[in-house]
Amino acid sequence: MRFLEMYISLHDYEVSEENCGKLRLVSYYDTKKDRTFYFLTNIMDMKAIEICDIYQKRWTIELFFKKIKQNFPLTYFYGDNRNAIQIQIWCTLIACVLLTYIQKNLKKKWSFSNLVSIVQKHLFSYVKLVEFLENIENYAKVYMQIRKKNDFYQAELEFT
Secondary structure (H helix, E strand, O other): OOEEEEEEEEOOOOOOOOOEEEHHHHEEEEEEOOOOEEEEEEEOOOOOHHHHHHHHHHHHHHHHHHHHHOOOOOOOOOOOEOOOOOHHHHHHHHHHHHHHHHHHHOOOOOOHHHHHHHHHHHHOOOOOOOHHOOHHHHHHHHOOOOOOHHHHHHHOOOOO
């Protein structure tokens, strides 16, 4: 890990010197990813490694919220008071964490959005979720066989 720091002063000739913007550019080279990251901040009293750690954790949180917004859109709230909104947000967070846990423990690899979509569609189906997700092809074959039988019986009904 290598760090490089630069201090930047933004001057406006119409503003006094003490009101000028002071920024710090921290650059960090990650040898594992063979990539350089740049962070522009106004935090002057922390070490460069601490700045990098803060921004890395912040990025992880941003990715988590992006995942929630893409897969669990809260387009409207079911209640209009604070408690109802908090309950809906907490339920969304819990569902996201549970599905992430399931995704990590499945042998078959699923994209998160596909996993959420399948679970939403089969929310009220009586299946063992992990078994269903591991063997979805077999479940699909059985479903199609049942559907063909039902279509056959449906065609024989006579209405008077």
